[in-house]
Amino acid sequence: MFTFTLVGVYLLLTFRELINSKKNAQTKDKTVNVWVNVLISAFVFIYIAGFVLKGYYGLETRDWLIDFYVVSSAVWFFLFCYIFLNPIILYGRIILLKSIVQEESSTDFWNFKPTRPVEKKHLYIKTALEDSYTDLIYKLIKIQEDDQLIKENNYSIDFLSSQLVVPKSHLIYLFNYHCMYRGNDYINLIKVLKAQRLLKAGYLEHKTIESLAQECNFNSRITFFKNFKKQTGLSPSEFNVNLAV
Known part of the structure; x- marks a missing residue:
């Protein structure tokens, strides 16, 4: 006893x-x-x-x-x-998130701690996301790896908000305090990451850069070229040539 x-x-x-x-x-x-x-x-x-x-x-x-x-x-x-x-x-949450996402997207541009002090006007969102912001970041990472989703939808903050069923203000908060890219810069980055995946898979062996731009949901070849070079420092053709080196 x-x-x-x-x-x-x-x-x-x-x-x-x-x-x-x-x-x-x-x-x-x-x-x-x-x-x-x-x-x-x-x-x-x-x-x-x-x-x-x-x-x-x-x-x-x-x-x-x-x-x-x-x-x-x-x-x-x-x-x-x-x-x-x-x-x-x-x-553990953060280690698991980093280990299960693809290496190419990783979590390098995501931060699980605020990158700067949260402004007073945003404290209510911080409180609302206190229990779920890491899960929300993980969901965003999984969506940004869905090539079909990027192709078939008007990929934007509004689309992500509806897809995740969360207020747009919550996503904007994450981009402001937990991500290196904000708003449209993040959207364009995700499209460029998809383009890199396709280039690595040999997309240009049978198709053109124009079709690659459309596949990645860019409005024009010029917009695609501009954003691709902004993110990689190379044009799509230069990036493709470097893959063979």
């Missing part, structure tokens, strides 16, 4: 610390909160199962341990499956 008492006291202290941490926490992470709740619930379930089995088999026998090991093993198996399905628990 000493072990049960000790574990019970530990769980009570854990609950107290959780309550205090929720009251005092300045930032919250829904994924972490859910994981903590799942983990504590698992421990409580194992604890209660031990009590029930001990009472059922009697205080003087150790036969209850066999069933207890089966129950606790099943709970631990569930926890391992939960971690496997939610790798962000194991790796």
Whole structure:
């Protein structure tokens, strides 16, 4: 019974610390909160199962341990499956985001901390995005890698807002404080990144630069050339030649 008492006291202290941490926490992470709740619930379930089995088999026998090991093993198996399905628990949010995006887009122009002090007029958006801004950045990264989406839509801030079902002001906040590119500069960058992917795949072997500009949703060849050179320092043709070197 000493072990049960000790574990019970530990769980009570854990609950107290959780309550205090929720009251005092300045930032919250829904994924972490859910994981903590799942983990504590698992421990409580194992604890209660031990009590029930001990009472059922009697205080003087150790036969209850066999069933207890089966129950606790099943709970631990569930926890391992939960971690496997939610790798962000194991790796951490930012590390995971950086590891699962393509190297070419990476997160080099995204910052998970504000790049400058948030202006007073934008503090309400910062508060609104406190729990979700990293997820929103990840969603933007995934969208910017969707070549078909870039081709078939009027790729703009308004389009991204409707695609992600978030206010346009929230996206503008991210571009202002968490991205090296703002507004149209970001949109043009994503189109240029797509052009680079196509060039690396040998697009110009059978097609023209004009069709490449259209494929990347630029209005004209001149606009495409201007933005491509702005981002890479090279014209599309020069970039393509360098690939063969």
